[in-house]
Amino acid sequence: MSDHTVRLLKTADEHRAAWNLFRSALHVKAGSDEEWERVADALQAPGSRRFGAYDPELIGTVYAFDAETVVPGGARVPLAAVTGVGVRAGRTRRGVLSSMMTAQLQDFAERGVTLATLHASEGVIYGRYGYGVATLSRDLTVDRHRARLRAHVPAGGEVNVFGLEQAAIQWPDLYAATSPTRAGTMTRPPYYWPPHENYLRRESSPIETAVHRGQDGVDGFAVYHVNRDAGRQKMTVLQLQYTNPAAFAGLWRFLLSVDLVDEISAIARPLDEPAELLFTDPRAVKVTGVEDELWLRVVDVPAALTARTYAPAEPVVLEVRDPHLPANDGCYRVGADGAERSDSEPALRLDAASLAMLYFGAWRASDLAGTGRIEVLDAAAPAHVDTLFGTRRASWCGTFF
Numbered sequence: 001m002s003d004h005t006v007r008l009l010k011t012a013d014e015h016r017a018a019w020n021l022f023r024s025a026l027h028v029k030a031g032s033d034e035e036w037e038r039v040a041d042a043l044q045a046p047g048s049r050r051f052g053a054y055d056p057e058l059i060g061t062v063y064a065f066d067a068e069t070v071v072p073g074g075a076r077v078p079l080a081a082v083t084g085v086g087v088r089a090g091r092t093r094r095g096v097l098s099s100m101m102t103a104q105l106q107d108f109a110e111r112g113v114t115l116a117t118l119h120a121s122e123g124v125i126y127g128r129y130g131y132g133v134a135t136l137s138r139d140l141t142v143d144r145h146r147a148r149l150r151a152h153v154p155a156g157g158e159v160n161v162f163g164l165e166q167a168a169i170q171w172p173d174l175y176a177a178t179s180p181t182r183a184g185t186m187t188r189p190p191y192y193w194p195p196h197e198n199y200l201r202r203e204s205s206p207i208e209t210a211v212h213r214g215q216d217g218v219d220g221f222a223v224y225h226v227n228r229d230a231g232r233q234k235m236t237v238l239q240l241q242y243t244n245p246a247a248f249a250g251l252w253r254f255l256l257s258v259d260l261v262d263e264i265s266a267i268a269r270p271l272d273e274p275a276e277l278l279f280t281d282p283r284a285v286k287v288t289g290v291e292d293e294l295w296l297r298v299v300d301v302p303a304a305l306t307a308r309t310y311a312p313a314e315p316v317v318l319e320v321r322d323p324h325l326p327a328n329d330g331c332y333r334v335g336a337d338g339a340e341r342s343d344s345e346p347a348l349r350l351d352a353a354s355l356a357m358l359y360f361g362a363w364r365a366s367d368l369a370g371t372g373r374i375e376v377l378d379a380a381a382p383a384h385v386d387t388l389f390g391t392r393r394a395s396w397c398g399t400f401f
């Protein structure tokens with residue numbers, strides 16, 4: 001362990017140093033004045049909080065911004081979106097991240113955050129802090145020369161394309177108009193956008209935004225760029241948001257029409273999005289990867305269990321053990337009629353990371369039990385929990401932060 005202290009950052013200089021430390025941890029060069037000016041207000045806005053670790057110099061940082069996320073059943077709960085996690089090279093593996101995570105979780109609990117989520121650079125980092133893989137996504141590649149839309153695929157509406165400067169001012173409204181209602185999706189508050197814009201501006205090829213209008217106005221958009229450096233000319237679809245099947249089909253129809261493209265790669269799509277069903281030859285779509293998308297930390301277990309709905313099945317009592325946030329410790333009865341604290345004997349015992357893996361329905365309790373992740377005290381319980389926590393649609397976030 002190293003001798004360091006952790007505290008919330010206050011001044012602009014502290015924020016900028018931490019912002020650059022994170023970039024350096026990801027092997028990205030320090031931000032220019034222009035990049036900093038774009039994000040400075042957002043990173044210091046109320047709703048944005050950054051911790052730093054000092055020894056006495058800054059050696060590590062974690063950041064989070066407040067938003068809301070949709071839980072199964074459609075309710076929205078307070079969310080902390082964690083990002084900007086980095087420890088200075090030469091100071092790693094001495095417990096710096098652990099002390100920052102402890103401070104950040106405490107801060108979330110004190111501020112009434114229900115859930116915290118993040119996208120992990122590596123799979124071994126966050127489980128120890130009670131985060132678990134809570135949504136999965138798939139990457140697709142469509143062979144543009146092979147892909148023919150089936151005859152009855154909806155025609156879709158009108159599409160207009162905007163370059164980055166024009167699109168950036170429209171993104172908040174576009175997302176608000178098209179944000180999906182799936183469990184796992186989140187709001188994108190004003191302070192989300194400037195760092196996102198900086199991130200997109202790092203691409204060497206132009207970022208384009210295709211906006212789809214249906215009969216009732218804007219109902220979808222796609223953000224993409226085309227890389228012509230590689231032998232095959234590749235379009236990468238970074239975002240694809242839509243509110244109805246016609247907009248989904250209309251956006252794909254447009255993407256396939258863009259010239260000088262050999263393949264279209266759509267990244268981090270929902271597991272159950274029916275891209276293959278658009279084409280005469282479903283093998284025009286290749287799944288190039290299925291990955292963990294969102295890692296979830298249930299910060300307030302009673303609030304989180306109460307907020308979501310459950311499918312009809314026998315009620316089950318779960319015992320949660322959470323050394324990082326002991327206020328969560330205890331037994332909870334979960335049934336189709338809701339969830340509440342309980343004094344009854346538990347049927348399953350699990351830690352915070354396993355609860356996170358169940359929460360959005362990405363994993364079955366039977367599988368967590370079968371792989372030794374949760375303790376089974378009543379053999380019938382895993383099957384009941386499979387049904388209770390199952391979701392009709394795959395949960396998915398779709399927002400990269």
Ligand SMILES: CC(C)(COP(=O)(O)OP(=O)(O)OC[C@H]1O[C@@H](n2cnc3c(N)ncnc32)[C@H](O)[C@@H]1OP(=O)(O)O)[C@@H](O)C(=O)NCCC(=O)NCCS
Nearest residue numbers: 025085086087092093094095096097098119120121122124
């Ligand atoms: C990931 C990172 C923040 C970890 O910071 P750290 O201060 O080294 O973490 P800690 O020392 O507190 O680690 C706590 C435990 O996690 C393990 N751990 C942390 N990061 C790990 C990694 N990348 N690979 C393997 N184990 C890791 C440590 O070995 C330690 O295990 P132990 O308790 O059994 O000894 C740091 O390595 C980093 O900045 N990496 C590059 C940037 C990055 O990936 N950021 C995350 C973006 S999502």
